[in-house]
Amino acid sequence: MQEIKTDLLVIGAGSGGLSVAAGAAQMGADVTLLERHKMGGDCLNYGCVPSKALIKSAKVAHEMRKAGAYGIAPVEPQVDYAAAKDHVQGVIAAIEPHDSQERFEGFGVRVIREHGRFVSENTVEAGDKRITARRIVIATGSTAFVPPIPGLDQVPYLTNETLWALRERPDHLIVIGGGPIGMEMAQAHRRLGSEMTVIEGAKALGKDDPELAAVALEKLRAEGIAIEEEAPAKAVRGSEGALEVEVEDGRVFKGSHILVAVGRKANTEGLDLEKAGIETTRTGVKVDAALKTTNKRVYAIGDAAGGMQFTHVAGYHAGVVVQSALFGLPAKAKTRHIPWVTYIDPEIAQVGLTEAQARKEYGPKLEVARFDYDGNDRAQAERQTDGIVKVMVAGGKPVGASILGHQAGEHINFWAFAIANGMKMKAVSNTVSPYPTYGELNKRVAGAYFSPKLFDSQAVKRVVRMVQRYLP
Incomplete structure (x- = not known):
């Protein structure tokens, strides 16, 4: 097994991990970066970037229908769903070079495309390599949480990770989850021509200011999106193209596709964190205000740290960690300004x-x-x-x-x-x-x-x- 000694080991090449790796390497540290899947992580490949690209396609279609308000004859757009997905992939492709392995190797980062597991408090094994580091940063991000709804595992369903491979527009998309991801994709698909039903167990847009959320939901409903609140999903059944979701009060909603968007879970499985003395919580890796884990050699940032799950938070965390890990300066992460x-x-x-x-x-x-x-x-x-x-x-x-x-x-x-x-x-x-x-x-x-x-x-x-x- 190849032995590697490094100043800083970063596990995960998403937004936060890339920011740490680039900053540390350019300031003279010996940096090793592990990524088992795609460079750029969830944000580039399955989250922020593709969703905003599809939202733009949907907005263009919507503006064509509403052009009469500006003295332009409105038209019903001819939506090519597959072409809209090509637009999405084109946007991803345009950004990919910024997050590429080649670019980061150009910064002097040692990039290893393997899954890593802790074997001690400061050592990680990845493939045929054993990496010992002065400091380690866990930046493994998060993935879609799939709730244990009876029957869900027996039918085809989509998450934010699989949605982008869909080439045919859903006739009727049922979204389980009325949070930001669910509502964004609901409106986008409604504007692209799909029938839409959103099923939310509590309040849709429940983390937003209630006054603002009420106005937003009224606008969404006016566009033809059925939004069912206080309706926890009880069971899912059916087959491809003919799916049903039953909610607690007995009502049944029928659709052609289901998108599960009920939240996200930190990617901590398979890291063997216990071998490094790293504790986890219900939401992710346990960290203190300085983003240090229960193993003071190891930090956790972004979604892996179990706090606010936003790309820009991961980038902010990266700056905090670089200040602490490279310069030994006191640094704490705050949230009031996020x-x-x-x-x-x-x-x-x-x-x-x-x-x-x-x-x-x-x-x-x-x-x-x-x-x-x-x-x-x-x-x-x-x-x-x-x-x-x-x-x-x-x-x-x-x-x-x-x-x-x-x-x-x-x-x-x-x-x-x-x-x-x-x-x-x-x-x-x-x-x-x-x-x-x-x-x-x-x-x-x-x-x-x-x-x-x-x-x-x-x-x-x-x-x-x-x-x-x-x-x-």
Whole structure:
């Protein structure tokens, strides 16, 4: 067996693992990277990238149907589902070189395409290689969780990993799970011509701000998506092309395909973590604030760490680990400044505390500033007026922001920046946005925050009257 000694061993070539490997290697560390499957991980091959590409195809089809609002004759699009999937694969292919083995070997990373297993606290075996490392990073990501619904294992079903191989458009797609992945794929397939039913055991979009989620669900239902809430799946039966899902109250929903989208589970199986003294929890590898496992030589990042499951969180974790593992500096991962987006149309975006969370934490000290999209001239010009921006403010600083509306995922960047840097609402108010842009929404929210303090204040009015009395 070949013996390899390295400064840093990274297990998993997804977003987080690649970021750690590239950063560490370019700063002079000897880095070894293990990947048993595809470079780029779930995000590139089965998650963020392909889903957003298909959502774009669906949006184009939707805009063709709605063109009449802009003085253009609407048409029913001729959807070629297989061609839409070709578009998806083309996008993946365009990004693949950035995550390729060749690129990372160019950085000086030793890339080994094998599955790794711990054999001691600092040693991993992969194929015919035994790798001993000063520090190890577990970046194995997550995979679709398939719940133990009776009968599900007896019928064909899709997950986010197998959906992309489907070449024929589903006649009627049943989605089990009303979270972000389920709702994104439901809307995309509805716009591409499929009948759609979403079955959710609790509340659809249940992790989003309830006010914003209610508006979003109303829009989705208006597009023809049947959304059944408080309907836990009890049994699945049928055969290819003729499937049934029975829910707890006895109702039965029929469709041609089933997509399971009830959440994700960390990829920790087969790593033999116990041999390295690494403990796990229900959600993933157990880590402390510095992302260190119960074996202080080993870190876990991204989905494997069992926290927020977003690609950008894995990238953020990578920076924390590089600072700690390479330089020995204290570094802790935080969550208050982490944004996330549900890419339905209109989008829902969040950073920091939701209104409910902020009210619980700050009580009467909390102020909520809000501004509707229909007060924005660019939104009016483009007929994108369904939306709202809510900002939770405590002590003059934003502590959370919730946005529903066109390009909410872009607009949340502003508030993520403000919260991450401890900025005050006055700094937002001082910002000048070009007219007409959606970016003006942020300044108008700040205006909504300050207006009562200025225009409804008798003290301010007395000062103004006094000054006016003595001005020449």
